[in-house]
Amino acid sequence: MxxxxxxxxxxxxxxxxxxxxxxxxxxxxxxxxxxxxxxxFHGLDYGSGMATSFFHGYLKIMLPNTGGSSRSFLEFIELYQAQHKVTFDVRKLFILLPMSCECFPSLQCPSFPNIEESKPLDELERDVAGVKKRIYKNSVYKIKKPNRERVYVSVEYATPLRTFKEVISHNSKYSKIYEKYKNDIVLNFYLTLKAILKENPQCDGLCEVIYYNDKNPDGSYKNVGNLILKRIKEIRGTLKKKKD
Known part of the structure; x- marks a missing residue:
């Protein structure tokens, strides 16, 4: 409801x-x-604000081809494939939105045993808000399938959720109210981000947002590697149907 x-x-x-x-x-x-x-609040709530800032301050910079000298996300993927002789099954940036807001420093960790770090995509430099040559880059991971085949994917957490979790964990003026309504705020973040992406087709096709319950009933973390593999399979299945 x-x-x-x-x-x-x-x-x-x-x-x-x-x-x-x-x-x-x-x-x-x-x-x-x-x-x-x-x-x-019509977009003025915390979750919608985070989503809007995340899109305009990061995704809109990283993903599309702006027509300038800087490479786009797809061009970085193509360069990576050529340099490392590998193939990305889905050439999108996967954005993880865990409901708990727990964002591990790396996806190669004990909770996700089938995920390995790989070399990141090449860096993008931009002059932003007085910061000269600010660096943007995306991580690449290898996810091992049951048949031991490795799938390459560019994936990361939505960093505003990590910041939001920090806000909740500190005893500040609004921490308790944010913690109380955390689920609603994270949900609004997801819904707003999806809506913004839909309004910006130059980015929508390059980004896959995964909003998920990341906890098992016993409190342990679900293996997000399996979740990503499932989403990749769904995307490839949809693309195959369109071709047929």
């Missing part, structure tokens, strides 16, 4: 009815009420 209502307009008659019902039943603190209230 939270997922559905997070996109609703607070000022619609339906939502006004919801709010009257919530007020009558004294359910002001329930997740449904929270999602409706967050939607009333």
């Amino acid at each position: 939270t997922f559905i209502l997070s996109n609703l307009s607070f000022h619609s008659p339906m939502n006004l009815c919801w709010l009257c019902l919530l007020e009558f039943l004294k359910l002001d603190e329930c997740p449904i009420s929270t999602s409706i209230k967050l939607s009333d």
Whole structure:
């Protein structure tokens, strides 16, 4: 229900009815009420703000071909394939959005035993906001399939989630309220980012956003390598159907 209502307009008659019902039943603190209230900010909530900044401050710089002398993400992929004699099954930047906001420094870690680090893509230099030759680069990992074949993929966490987790973990003015509504904020981050990408086709086809529950019932972390392999299989299946 939270997922559905997070996109609703607070000022619609339906939502006004919801709010009257919530007020009558004294359910002001329930997740449904929270999602409706967050939607009333029309993009000014924390999650939407993070998504907008992430797109314009990073993805829009890294991904598309701007027509200048700098290489695009696809050109970096093609160069990498030629230099290292490998092939990317899907030539996209995979962005991970774990619901817990836990972003490991590297995807090569005990929780993901089938993921290995590889050399990163070449660096992109840009002059940004007074910073000369700021460096942007994307990581590359090898994910081992059950048949031991290795799949190359460019994948990383959405870095704003790491910052958000830091905000929550510190005893600041808004930490407790952010922690209380963390799930709604992360969901709004995902929904807003997907909407922005859809509005920018020059980036949408180069980015695959994976929003997922990263915890097992026992508290351990799910193997995101298997999740990425599953998504790659789905993408390749869709592309094959389009060709047929």
